Amino acid sequence: MSVYLDHAATTPMRAESRAAYTDALDIVGNPASIHGVGQRAKQLLEESRETIARSIGCDSIEVILTSGGTEAINLALKGLFWSRNAEGTRPIILAPGGEHHATIDTLDWLAAHDHADVRWLPLDAEGTLQPGVLDAALTEAHGSCAVATVIYANNEVGTVQPIVELGRVAARHGVPLHADAVAAYGHVPIDIADLRATSGASEASGLVAVSVSAHKIGGPVGIGALYLSRSATVEPLLHGGGQQRNVRSGTQDVAGTVAFARAAELAIRERVDESERLSELRDVLIAGVHDAVPDAHVNGSRSQRLANNAHFSFPGCEGDSLLFLLDMAGFAVSTGSACQAGIPEPSHVLQAMGRDERESRGALRVSLGRTTTRADIDAFLRALPEAHRQAKKAGLADRDVTRR
Numbered sequence: 001m002s003v004y005l006d007h008a009a010t011t012p013m014r015a016e017s018r019a020a021y022t023d024a025l026d027i028v029g030n031p032a033s034i035h036g037v038g039q040r041a042k043q044l045l046e047e048s049r050e051t052i053a054r055s056i057g058c059d060s061i062e063v064i065l066t067s068g069g070t071e072a073i074n075l076a077l078k079g080l081f082w083s084r085n086a087e088g089t090r091p092i093i094l095a096p097g098g099e100h101h102a103t104i105d106t107l108d109w110l111a112a113h114d115h116a117d118v119r120w121l122p123l124d125a126e127g128t129l130q131p132g133v134l135d136a137a138l139t140e141a142h143g144s145c146a147v148a149t150v151i152y153a154n155n156e157v158g159t160v161q162p163i164v165e166l167g168r169v170a171a172r173h174g175v176p177l178h179a180d181a182v183a184a185y186g187h188v189p190i191d192i193a194d195l196r197a198t199s200g201a202s203e204a205s206g207l208v209a210v211s212v213s214a215h216k217i218g219g220p221v222g223i224g225a226l227y228l229s230r231s232a233t234v235e236p237l238l239h240g241g242g243q244q245r246n247v248r249s250g251t252q253d254v255a256g257t258v259a260f261a262r263a264a265e266l267a268i269r270e271r272v273d274e275s276e277r278l279s280e281l282r283d284v285l286i287a288g289v290h291d292a293v294p295d296a297h298v299n300g301s302r303s304q305r306l307a308n309n310a311h312f313s314f315p316g317c318e319g320d321s322l323l324f325l326l327d328m329a330g331f332a333v334s335t336g337s338a339c340q341a342g343i344p345e346p347s348h349v350l351q352a353m354g355r356d357e358r359e360s361r362g363a364l365r366v367s368l369g370r371t372t373t374r375a376d377i378d379a380f381l382r383a384l385p386e387a388h389r390q391a392k393k394a395g396l397a398d399r400d401v402t403r404r
């Protein structure tokens with residue numbers, strides 16, 4: 001049995017969410033049906049949507065349920081781009097480097113298929129998108145920017161972005177901002193109404209869209225949500241029965257929504273205490289790694305950081321070697337970056353933070369969650385020196401691979 005330290009990839013489903021899921025699977029009825037059976041399903045769906053809305057501080061009409069974070073991000077970015085660039089006058093999309101591939105690949109696709117002019121903005125050494133950088137890029141865009149997007153908290157290095165300031169910049173330029181909050185959800189407080197008010201968002205500019213996903217907070221895989229401000233206009237990705245404001249057609253997943261809502265309710269209720277517990281464990285882990293491997297260093301911001309994330313660079317090692325050796329020793333961790341067909345790749349996030357290719361390869365992400373205990377951290381720290389010794393002996397693979 002492995003010690004699971006990869007909660008940022010997905011976290012175990014909560015028993016309460018699983019129970020709510022299986023109970024709801026017995027419910028008959030399409031929530032779009034007129035009859036009483038359908039209306040009962042609809043009532044349950046809408047009560048759950050309300051709970052999900054509360055967990056992010058918005059109204060339930062603003063919650064578009066999707067199949068997960070990836071679909072929410074695709075809907076926000078393609079939808080806003082298609083809608084705002086319908087006349088071809090706003091081809092620019094702004095995004096920082098080091099985004100999740102759900103964003104990178106969506107924007108690459110828009111560039112290749114729809115002539116989007118995607119401009120990747122630099123991160124600072126801690127992985128932060130400085131508001132001044134966004135401001136300068138929006139000034140240079142001269143009113144031709146369709147949408148700007150930013151990851152709320154980086155899933156790899158854990159840096160939390162100054163979202164209020166970034167929202168304020170976007171609002172001042174009259175541009176809609178999307179935030180990928182998949183990694184942040186359940187770990188940092190997300191109150192969209194408050195964020196919008198403090199950052200001066202208007203109906204269709206500033207923070208208008210936020211993506212979240214259930215399986216990162218103890219809900220099931222296969223459901224997520226896009227917060228979409230009432231008056232933000234998006235072209236839908238899916239066409240059909242006109243469900244969900246005509247933005248996302250398709251019969252709605254009552255059981256998945258009920259399970260998502262139950263997980264959201266618990267995650268929000270536990271967030272403050274759990275963040276405190278996890279940040280203490282994380283700091284024990286970081287100190288222990290420093291003692292065990294003095295040349296290791298922590299990536300990302302030390303102060304603006306997810307409570308459950310510790311991301312290290314081990315100079316002279318391949319992150320994937322460490323991952324495999326630790327896996328053999330019974331620890332499930334991650335490099336945080338993509339590994340294509342078993343070929344080690346440098347971290348695109350570290351590269352966006354200005355590290356060179358060699359420095360971007362010895363990366364390891366240890367992410368904690370609800371089931372993580374002090375004993376897990378202690379056991380990991382005992383196993384690390386030997387895994388590190390062997391990985392260092394193997395050295396860096398002699399291969400030059402780069403991917404954004």
Ligand SMILES: Cc1ncc(COP(=O)(O)O)c(C=O)c1O
Pocket residue numbers: 008009067068069070071073100102151153154155180181182183213214215224
């Ligand atoms: C920051 C971030 N964005 C998007 C996604 C994709 O979400 P989903 O797995 O729900 O499609 C993930 C999942 O790893 C993520 O961490």
